[in-house]
Amino acid sequence: MADLKTTLLGVPLNSPVLGASGTAGYGPEYEPFVDYTKVGGICGKGLTLHGQFGNEGARLYETPSGLINSIGLQNPGVAHFIDVELPKMLALKQKYGTAVIANLGGHSEEEYVEGARLLNGSAVDIVELNISCPNVKAGGMAYGVKAKDAGAVTAMVRKVCQKPLMVKLSPQAESIPDMCKAVEAAGADAVSLVNTFQSCAIDVYRRRPVFENVFAGLSGPAIRPIALRMVWQAVGAVRIPVVGLGGIATGRDALEFIMAGAAAVQVGAANFADPRAMQTVAEGLCALLDELGFASVEEARGCARG
């Protein structure tokens, strides 16, 4: 049996398979379906400093090979997370060894910084800085398009953040290599990519866009080959670890990202289609590594780059 154990930013992981932010809840939601001893960690739902209801109107739209969502970072706020949801994530970690990754969004640089400051005092293992949410009008992805803006907000958060800092990137970035280099130079310890692709749907019966924000984020198998291309570019651009995500639903999907050089992968929308997805990916990855004669994830990592 191939060894799936690995580490990310010094944090030991059961496997390189993580639950992606916004698709795995805080972890307990999937406990009846997933053997978490095979899952590396959970990225919690995206937080904002003060918490918010999220978007009104339609939030979901199914596509032929994926899902468009417009949740709008519904979350209870950082302080509530630390008091109520984090203990549940820590209880899972205690039982199964799943790393705790807090995903932090924001509407302003001040909010990002204050959120990161609050998380310093918590037991989270890694902070994933979300500069890529396409569904929040006045923020989120605003920092994820231009490398200069992303570098600036990363640097501000880096100054206060005492946790390992992973910056989650948007596929809407003008240039993935430039974006990766900018956040690396600003002090990011890792990058994760990609968040959802900005997309659109129109309700022909209502003659109006499905979503109140008109545009919303596409995820699922439809985006996987594009996400893989971007992960390949990121690995080529920086020395820090690159965590890959985008439509991963099987062990083979995960291995493609790992062979492209990803340090770990996240399973996102697939959790919705099949509540066992994180386990399915981890077990499929193990079986495929065995079949191909790899003794560990490390052996396979980046091998496609020659």
Added chain:
Amino acid sequence: MNVPNCKWEQAPVLGCERLAPDIVRLTVEGPAAPAAASRPGQFYMLRAWKEGEGPYLSRPISLHDADIANGRRRFLFQVKGAGTQKLAALRAGEALTLTGPLGNGFDVPAILHTAGAGPVAVVGGGIGTAPLLYLCRALAENGRRPDFFAGFRDVPYGLDAFAPFVGGTALATDSGAAGHHGLVTDLLAPERYGAVLACGPDPMLRAVAAKCKAAGTPCLVSLEKHMACGLGACLGCTVHTAGGPRTVCKDGPVFLAREVF
């Protein structure tokens, strides 16, 4: 709250019948224990296609009825799109994938406590009658056969199954095809009841809630929203409530009417 017996399983289909051109009743084998523990008003995420085949998501369908002794579950649904078309095409012996039971469901002992000595009214609109059969069965088994108010757009379906468990049935149709020509809410007098339990389209639920509020009668409504996961993870089905944002899938689908309307 998801009950502890919530699980992912595959079960053989025992039958699939059309009750109306777009209404299908699916009977699925199920071990007796989970069926015994599922509450009326709970639902399952159903899937009759493989990963990688469309549609991408599973379909949330409420439990219509459960025969605990024989380990059989029933689902009643309206064929609306690609997912329900595939579910409707299932034949006996084919496999169905189920995740559930999910959601809070109706807490029958608590409802009877609230209703006190008063009778209970159950109000359904269209396919919203689907989860109410198991609810009426549970109420009857607890010694309180409810009065059933059913509204349909046109020709009613599925009403025969309710007869053993309800005191009386009041019927309304938009078309006048059967019963009162008008809205089911026209027939409801909430002041005569200790509790009113409703499932149906939002306008009907709002009307029921308003009447109950005016009469001072406790009212529970079961809501429907698009869902991706059914587990409280995607937050796609969130609604405003008096207590803050709540998910229909996990915190609901059953809510106190005064908290959501």
